[in-house]
Amino acid sequence: MYICSTYKLKSFTVYNTYANFIFEILYAYFQLKCWRYYGAKMRTIDFLNKVRLSPRAVVALIILIANSFIWYMYAISILMEIVKFSLSTRFEILTFWSINFMGTVFFALIGAELANNKKRRYFFLFWILFGIFSSFVLLFYKLNKLLVYAASVLLGASFGLGMPASMAYYAYYTTPKNRSKLGGFTFFLIGVGAFLLNVVKVDDLSVDLLVLIILRSLSLIVFLIDDLFEETFTAIKRCSYHQVIGQRSFLLYFIPWMMFCLVNYTSLPIMVKFLGVNLFNFLTAIEGALIGIFAIIGGFLSDTIGRKHVVITGFVMMGLGYAFLGVFPESQFTIFFYTLADGVAWGMFHTVFVMTLWGDLAQDVSSEKYYALGGLPYLLSHFLQIVIGFYVAEMVLANTIFSFASFFLFLAVIPLMFAPETLPENALKERELRSYIEKAKKVKEKFAKN
Template sequence: MAKSSLSNRNKFRINIGQVVTNILLVTNAFIWYYYVLYILQDIIKQVSSNYFTVALIWSIHFSGIIFSAIVGASLTEKIRGRVYFLIIWMILGIVSPLTLILMNVAYAPSVLAVSFILGVSLGLGMPNCMGYYTDYTNIETRGGLGGVIILVSSLGFFLLGIPAIESLFIRALILSFWRLCGLVAFLVIRPHDEWKGKNGYPTHKIILGQRSFLLYFVPWTMFSLVNYLSTPVLSQIIERFQTELLLIIRNVLMGFSAIVGGFLLDSIGRKRMAITGFIMLGFGYSFLGIYPENLFSWYFHNIVDGAAWGMLFVIFVITIWGDLSYGAPSDKYYAVGVSPFFISKFLQLTVGEYIAAIIPPSAIFSFVAFFLFLAVIPLMYAPETLPEKKLRERELRSYIEKAKKVKEKFT
């Protein structure tokens, strides 16, 4: 009896350790990259107003992320050990921000080099990081944990944005120190390093030919290719103070929606929540298409957008690609699956403002709403990745609760 109790306590301690490790790893990387993006935007504004130069810098940066992620996902297979690779990746995240100090960022070629190095510093290990997350989370609780990660990351974004630090030297030190804290905590926790690729490592060709993967990847890509348009239009129609207020409201809602949506993912399923998120966004953009210059329309859209984005971020950035790996190493699933998010960010930073200036807002938002409703169609044929047993248990509990209420009513 005593041995059984001790075993249960050790199992609980290990589970808690795994949860803390996963939250630490992913949030440390997310917050680090948010601050990198914030710094790069400031540097690029100062170094050049030439469209070609700006587009080239962002092209190099996001290409560095996407291609290094593909390379990094393949390297994990060869190294056959996640923890060692993760430590190297985090050390790279400590060292790479120092290039902001060592290189002359007032000179465009230097900015090109720095943007590439910082992009690779994220992309190279991020699939491995998410693969570790998938290996050491239960599919039935993965959504809820993803919601916690997004909420903690959102709070981190907010806190980092409060102090108005102008010194590039101090910003670079903050980036390195933040990554160092993550590495130290990661080593103190003593993470597990059990290789789970014994049953085969999927190739990119196999992944892109997987029907279930494509039925989630296609709508996510469609959404990413049109979603970037709203922020540039917002800044053109509404004055700066109101724009910042709306963005704060959206980010707050996104954090709390991620928590609620994450736990709903683990109870009613990924597919239903993805469809709900796209429909919500479709209605938000439809409303903007009818009344694009009405402030109330923007508040309504931001509320809907924040709530939907919280759910969709948990699904398409953290959860679904791990589910679709079906027990195989998920690194390559994440490397391919998350790439539309970075493409969307690239489009927002390069062509978003120009498209917003040329095309009327009502036409843009009607177009986006149409694409979002269209994106629901593949999801209707997509498989549910949450185990059927879990869904049946939820339905059974619901039935028992209703039966109890009926019994109480007539007794």
């Protein structure tokens, strides 16, 4: 019996050694096969991992973009307060916001065209100083009504002038594998900054205006970073607006983005009327936290599984949110589900549509014009919300607009089905390769234990 047991033990040991040897051969063959399949692309993958700017310069660039958005959002909130005190008729209010919108759009389009690659440092310096001057003009809004209109167009122009260039700079000095991650983190900072400013905001407009001037002046600290404005950006090619609009992939993403912005912002006044101001403000606070969290999550997902999957998920969630509101408008669960869906979608959309997508689509050309055109739906929808949102809320029933919004959001998914994935195939293949190797290692470890 002892001899039999010894024989079985030796047989098992020999079998285990032999099987382990065979597995090692298969595992090595698997790795070699993966390397042969992906080897031609591995140099590109390594290139994607390279950092084009120093960590200090990346932080400075994020600060520049975040500061610009926070400053403009704070400026818009101050303008809304000034309108209440300075303008009385509907025509005056319409004129005020119209010139603000046209100033932002016109100077964004012009700024994308005029941004001089060779003197980009001076362009950004002029842009920031222009914003400080525009904020300073607001201090004299009580002197003359014309100054109110002038401040409106100047603030819009000073925001629009440099945003396409700064976003193009961001797109150039990030890679497709980290662009969404950094974009999500940037919008998280924007959300935190806007929240803190709303907390400390006082009722005195003079104090708010001084805060606005100081806030924009803080952008000047980016010029302390010597390597932020490198001359390597001068080598990139330029494109025309006609080329951008004629690009099929741009339109397949631009049209759904336009539909989403118009549907979401035009239905916002109806949500205020439907929920009431207090409940709406409470849900908005919750939604703001969700937007910040899912901006980061959406950035990681976008750089992992691709931009297209993240965008489609956001559209489906928003469509379901509006569909539930249309069918069960009085349900508390429905209201909170809509808040969740809206927060998740906006968090991911801010990361993808504002920070990432247009830089991906530009590929080997400068992306100023892509960002300028890609930002138009966001600006237009916000303008329409202020101008006609009140009339829409008065004329249209809540159930009708919710069903209408759900239908159009699901309809907007159709162009996305034909849109190409903008995350490079190399990044997706690298993720698959790592996944396969990790699985092989786990099988090896499990087999070795047995």
